[in-house]
Amino acid sequence: GESVGLHLPTLSVQEGDNSIINCAYSNSASDYFIWYKQESGKGPQFIIDIRSNMDKRQGQRVTVLLNKTVKHLSLQIAATQPGDSAVYFCAENAGGTSYGKLTFGQGTILTVHP
Amino acid sequence: DGGITQSPKYLFRKEGQNVTLSCEQNLNHDAMYWYRQDPGQGLRLIYYSQIVNDFQKGDIAEGYSVSREKKESFPLTVTSAQKNPTAFYLCASSPRDRGRMEGYTFGSGTRLTVV
Numbered sequence: 001g002e003s004v005g006l007h008l009p010t011l012s013v014q015e016g017d018n019s020i021i022n023c024a025y026s027n028s029a030s031d032y033f034i035w036y037k038q039e040s041g042k043g044p045q046f047i048i049d050i051r052s053n054m055d056k057r058q059g060q061r062v063t064v065l066l067n068k069t070v071k072h073l074s075l076q077i078a079a080t081q082p083g084d085s086a087v088y089f090c091a092e093n094a095g096g097t098s099y100g101k102l103t104f105g106q107g108t109i110l111t112v113h114p
Numbered sequence: 115d116g117g118i119t120q121s122p123k124y125l126f127r128k129e130g131q132n133v134t135l136s137c138e139q140n141l142n143h144d145a146m147y148w149y150r151q152d153p154g155q156g157l158r159l160i161y162y163s164q165i166v167n168d169f170q171k172g173d174i175a176e177g178y179s180v181s182r183e184k185k186e187s188f189p190l191t192v193t194s195a196q197k198n199p200t201a202f203y204l205c206a207s208s209p210r211d212r213g214r215m216e217g218y219t220f221g222s223g224t225r226l227t228v229v
Binding site for chain 1: 145147155156158172208210219220223
């Protein structure tokens with residue numbers, strides 16, 4: 001859902017369900033996207049990335065979908081586990097001289113109930 | 115094991131003081147970055163450096179300073195000019211080759227609190 005002020009979007013699922021986390025990006029020039037997982041008090045961990053010449057990429061239990069037309073990115077987690085509970089961020093990069101400059105979304109809190 | 119180390123984990127600053135956050139990496143990465151994270155928000159880029167002795171401002175550089183005298187180290191100073199410094203600070207490093215962005219590695223963060 002949409003975020004308001006400092007309230008992050010939240011997603012609660014049961015263990016074993018599939019989860020879908022959404023992200024809208026803002027820069028039409030962005031051509032590289034990354035999903036990160038951040039657990040409380042820790043730095044973000046890389047999950048999966050995708051380039052703008054692709055619309056889907058699969059990893060282990062995760063799939064990223066990219067819709068450039070509407071500037072939308074999603075992360076699908078299959079068979080969600082309690083250990084997947086964390087804040088998930090998408091990040092975008094426009095390359096060129098902005099190499100390495102990641103612009104992060106606000107994040108989504110995923111809670112997995114046993 | 116290779117990695118990126120931030121210290122201290124917790125830091126308390128009095129009003130008007132400058133404080134320096136340490137970031138060291140042994141991944142042989144050329145590029146290093148500092149991000150700020152506020153509660154319930156994403157990360158915002160403060161400064162970044164793609165090569166030794168060179169660095170650029172990010173989106174929120176005011177009130178901060180950095181140096182990059184060694185490839186392994188990228189310390190961040192939070193100056194008294196930063197009016198709202200209480201936040202979680204994250205350092206990251208990466209190869210310069212964007213084809214290897216899975217190597218974009220974050221440290222475990224420093225939580226700075228003004229007292």
